[in-house]
Amino acid sequence: MTRSRFFWRAMLALLIGAVSGALANAIGLPLPWMLGPMIGTTIAALARAPIVAPLRLRDIFLPILGVMLGSSVNASLLSALGQWGVTLALLVPFGIATALASYWFFRRIGRYDPVTAFFSAMPGGLNDMVLMGGAEGGDERRIAMAHAIRILAVILLAVLFFGLALGVTSASSAPPPLGLDQLTAQDWLILGACALAGPPLARLLRLPAPVIVGPMLLSAAAHVGGLVVVGPPTLFIIVAQVVIGTLIGARFVGTAIAQVGRDMLLGLGSSLLMIAVAVLFAMIVNRLTGTEISHAFLAYSPGGLTEMSLLALAMGQEVAYVSVMHVARITLVVFAAPLALPWLRRRQGALS
Numbered sequence: 001m002t003r004s005r006f007f008w009r010a011m012l013a014l015l016i017g018a019v020s021g022a023l024a025n026a027i028g029l030p031l032p033w034m035l036g037p038m039i040g041t042t043i044a045a046l047a048r049a050p051i052v053a054p055l056r057l058r059d060i061f062l063p064i065l066g067v068m069l070g071s072s073v074n075a076s077l078l079s080a081l082g083q084w085g086v087t088l089a090l091l092v093p094f095g096i097a098t099a100l101a102s103y104w105f106f107r108r109i110g111r112y113d114p115v116t117a118f119f120s121a122m123p124g125g126l127n128d129m130v131l132m133g134g135a136e137g138g139d140e141r142r143i144a145m146a147h148a149i150r151i152l153a154v155i156l157l158a159v160l161f162f163g164l165a166l167g168v169t170s171a172s173s174a175p176p177p178l179g180l181d182q183l184t185a186q187d188w189l190i191l192g193a194c195a196l197a198g199p200p201l202a203r204l205l206r207l208p209a210p211v212i213v214g215p216m217l218l219s220a221a222a223h224v225g226g227l228v229v230v231g232p233p234t235l236f237i238i239v240a241q242v243v244i245g246t247l248i249g250a251r252f253v254g255t256a257i258a259q260v261g262r263d264m265l266l267g268l269g270s271s272l273l274m275i276a277v278a279v280l281f282a283m284i285v286n287r288l289t290g291t292e293i294s295h296a297f298l299a300y301s302p303g304g305l306t307e308m309s310l311l312a313l314a315m316g317q318e319v320a321y322v323s324v325m326h327v328a329r330i331t332l333v334v335f336a337a338p339l340a341l342p343w344l345r346r347r348q349g350a351l352s
Contacts, residue, residue, distance in 0.1 A: 009051050009052040010051070010052050012050065012051050013041055013044070013051035013053065014054060014243070016037070016049070016051065017036075017243075018037070019040065020036040020039060020040025020041070020245075021034075021238075021245065022036070023040075024036025024039070031155075031310055031311055033242055033245065034242070034245040034248075034310060035155065035156070035159065037241075037245030037246045038155070038245040038246075041248075041249025041250050043249075044249070045250055045251075045254075046252055046255060051250060051253060053246070053251065054246065055247070057247075058211070058243070058244075058247055059199070061239065061243045061244065062212045062215075063194075063195035063196070063212065063215040064195060064215075064232050064236050064237065064240045065212060065237070065306055065309075065310065066195070066198060066211070066212040066213065067191050067194050067198075067215045067231065068219075068232050068237050068313075069212075069216045070194065070215065070216040070217065070218065070222075070223065071219050071220075071223050071230070071231030071232075072319040072320065073220035073223055073320045083289065083291075084321060084324065086285060086288050086289050087285050087289070087299055087321075090281055091300075091328055092332065094278075095329065095333065095336070097277050098123040100121075101274070101277060102120070102121035102270045102274060103121035105266070105269055105273055106121055106266065109266065110262075110266040112139075112142065113138070113139070115133060115136050115137050116138040116139045116143060118133075118340075118341060119132060119133030119136070119143045120133075120142060121146075121270065123274055123302035124302060124330045124332075125208075125330055125333045125337070126151065126304070128333075129147060129337065130143050130147070132338065136341065142263055144251070145255070145264065146263070148251045148267070149268055151303050151304050152248065153267070153268050153271035154274070154301055154302055154303035157275055158297075158301050158303065161275070161279075161297065177234040178232075179234070180235065182230065183230055187230055190222055191231070191232060193218075194219045197214070197218060198211075198214030198216070198218045198219075199215065201214045201218070208327060208330040208334060209305050209327070212305065212306055213305070213327060216323065219231075220320070241310065275301065278300040278302065281296070281300050282296035282297040282299075282300055285299075294315070295321060295322070299321060299325035304326075305323065305326040305327065305330060308322055308326055309322055309323045309326065
């Protein structure tokens with residue numbers, strides 16, 4: 001594909017995303033500027049529209065979202081760190097239970113080979129699981145499909161769970177708009193430094209999802225330290241969410257429903273199992289600590305770090321709590337998966 005054709009197809013994807021976001025915002029959908037583009041571009045991709053994912057924009061706009069998420073952290077939230085121990089401790093059994101349930105589903109119902117089922121079943125680390133699974137002889141396309149469906153399904157079903165089961169909406173929790181002229185030169189300098197310096201710092205520290213986690217940590221430190229009291233302008237946040245939503249939907253480019261419909265349904269079934277486990281563990285945390293089920297549910301929901309953190313913000317939940325749990329979950333999955341695979345090989349006997 002020529003650069004010119006790629007450019008115009010990427011622009012069409014973004015246009016579909018922006019229009020879908022505006023429509024979602026008009027009808028009052030939670031997190032409209034990400035959910036709208038995600039749904040719109042998914043439909044366009046499955047309908048074989050001539051679009052491509054504007055991947056280069058990811059590393060430009062993810063740091064902006066990281067800075068925004070970090071701006072929600074304050075000293076009072078950090079004082080609650082000691083109360084998060086139970087949730088963190090239960091992440092290990094949660095990860096094991098989720099992975100086992102999903103692995104069983106892909107093996108018994110989907111009849112996937114063990115390697116493909118194993119890496120498809122992991123509750124996090126889309127890019128890492130695709131790369132690791134391919135290196136171990138798994139079906140990369142099926143692994144990628146399983147994780148793409150997981151993120152899409154978890155976000156949509158989490159919104160329904162909040163609205164129907166918990167009665168939580170985003171109508172009263174949306175922050176007031178912040179104009180470009182409301183930031184001082186010092187605000188621009190500090191927030192810009194967080195966005196630029198965060199990714200390389202996170203890579204140096206070998207943190208998961210460095211493009212968003214690094215800026216989020218620096219932004220949180222700047223806000224807790226009182227260096228800045230505002231986040232990025234609302235316009236920047238909207239554009240960043242449109243880009244991220246478009247990228248999620250555009251993952252399905254080249255996917256023909258008739259050819260991979262079964263894999264998509266299996267991914268949905270696996271996602272439902274993961275959500276059921278998340279609800280169960282959220283109820284356990286609620287019983288043990290008194291933490292609201294809505295908070296604990298988002299902390300355990302096996303969606304993406306960016307998406308779940310944004311959903312927490314939209315729903316008025318504790319973003320720092322949710323973000324910390326997802327960073328820990330992704331780290332656990334990425335480091336534990338290669339260690340667990342040899343054990344699985346010994347158990348299965350069929351892998352070699």
